Amino acid sequence: MTEPTLAGWKEMYAALWRIRQFEGQVQRLAAAGEIPGFPHLSTGQEAVAVGVCSQLKPEDVLFTSHRGHGHVLAKGSDLEATFAEILGRRTGVCGGRGGSMHLVDAPNGVLGATGVVAGNLALAAGAAWALQARGGQDISVVFFGDGATGAGAFHETLNLAALWRLPVLFVCENNGYAEFTSREEHSNVKHVSSFAAPYAISTATVDGNDLPTVYAAARRAIETLRRGAGPYLLECMTFRMAGHYVGDAQQYRTKEELAAIREKCPIERLKRYLIERGAGPQELDAIGERARSTVLEAVERALAAPRPDAATVLEFVYRAPGLAGIAG
Numbered sequence: 363m364t365e366p367t368l369a370g371w372k373e374m375y376a377a378l379w380r381i382r383q384f385e386g387q388v389q390r391l392a393a394a395g396e397i398p399g400f401p402h403l404s405t406g407q408e409a410v411a412v413g414v415c416s417q418l419k420p421e422d423v424l425f426t427s428h429r430g431h432g433h434v435l436a437k438g439s440d441l442e443a444t445f446a447e448i449l450g451r452r453t454g455v456c457g458g459r460g461g462s463m464h465l466v467d468a469p470n471g472v473l474g475a476t477g478v479v480a481g482n483l484a485l486a487a488g489a490a491w492a493l494q495a496r497g498g499q500d501i502s503v504v505f506f507g508d509g510a511t512g513a514g515a516f517h518e519t520l521n522l523a524a525l526w527r528l529p530v531l532f533v534c535e536n537n538g539y540a541e542f543t544s545r546e547e548h549s550n551v552k553h554v555s556s557f558a559a560p561y562a563i564s565t566a567t568v569d570g571n572d573l574p575t576v577y578a579a580a581r582r583a584i585e586t587l588r589r590g591a592g593p594y595l596l597e598c599m600t601f602r603m604a605g606h607y608v609g610d611a612q613q614y615r616t617k618e619e620l621a622a623i624r625e626k627c628p629i630e631r632l633k634r635y636l637i638e639r640g641a642g643p644q645e646l647d648a649i650g651e652r653a654r655s656t657v658l659e660a661v662e663r664a665l666a667a668p669r670p671d672a673a674t675v676l677e678f679v680y681r682a683p684g685l686a687g688i689a690g
Contacts, residue, residue, distance in 0.1 A: 366577070368636070368639055371574075371632070372645075373416075374412050377412045379649065379650045380435060380653045380656065381404065381412070382408055382629060382653075383656075383657040384431060384444075387658070392608040393609075396449060396665070399461055401448065403608065404429050404431055405602065406537075406628070407537060407628075409571055409598075409628035410570045410576055410600055411433045412432075412436050413573050413575075413579075413598075414580040415433060415436035420470065421500045422471055422503065423489045423493070423500070423503070424502075424503050424504075425482040425483075425503070425505070426482065427510075428463045428475070428476065431444065431448075431465070433472075434455075439455060439470050442660040442663050443455045445665075447460055448465075449664055449665065449667075450669060451668065452667060453667040455467040460475075480506065482504050482506065483506060483510065484515050484519050489502040490593075494526070502530045504532055504533065505535060506533070508534060508554050512548065520595075523593040527591070527593070528592060529592045530594075531580075532558075534595065534597045536597055537602045538601065554595070564591070564593075566579045566597070567599065568597070571628045572628070573635075633646050
């Protein structure tokens with residue numbers, strides 16, 4: 363891998379803005395009653411998604427969680443199709459059947475999102491096992507929050523991944539909260555990377571709100587995996603600017619804490635980094651405005667798309683009995 367050029371950093375800056383604007387529109391639409399369920403936003407955590415996914419190949423596979431919009435977009439999924447899925451439209455990546463917490467886009471290597479905490483980890487290891495069996499250098503990547511470390515599946519998966527040297531990158535977005543509970547209230551273990559020590563898994567804990575730092579750490583991890591020395595656990599210390607879900611009143615957080623989080627915005631930090639390297643402030647503002655326009659156009663097209671036909675409700679299931687055979 364080569365170091366990003368200034369143009370490459372600008373592309374990643376645009377990717378941060380697209381995710382930020384995307385999540386802003388999801389929040390607006392959910393508040394207006396346009397989105398079913400309770401979307402979980404990744405606002406403030408964009409640098410982790412972009413820093414990792416910008417280095418993945420189309421053949422690499424990705425598994426995400428309930429807070430996965432940013433990961434899916436960073437992996438290359440289409441803005442309009444992702445919006446359409448969250449809105450329950452026929453043109454969505456899953457035909458409007460999955461919604462916010464079940465985004466799957468197999469052509470782009472996005473093999474699953476789940477609302478089950480830690481439910482994605484074993485799946486990612488299974489995919490890594492398949493990739494290993496095929497040969498080559500393709501890898502599996504899974505994103506999860508610090509709350510997932512309290513589940514047995516987390517430890518079971520680390521054990522098997524280490525035992526079989528699977529090419530899987532575990533990316534923990536440690537935003538300090540498991541839903542509404544702070545890390546200090548539910549675990550004596552400060553850093554998730556500590557859990558990897560008994561399994562002899564390589565780890566790194568980095569500032570997840572600084573994109574160059576995430577990029578460099580992810581690069582080292584991915585190089586390790588591609589040469590067959592995996593697995594790897596990358597812990598990114600970050601913050602979510604929004605609540606656990608859209609509508610969360612965040613009564614468990616103080617105004618001072620929220621204000622401090624906004625000061626650590628990954629977009630503003632990368633903007634300063636680019637200006638120091640010769641980028642013009644007006645040019646960067648224009649990149650942000652183009653991202654805003656692109657997202658607005660995508661959401662308008664998604665809103666205009668039709669909903670799935672009720673007559674197709676039994677499609678894409680393992681077994682499709684006749685409607686007359688369904689009780690009630």
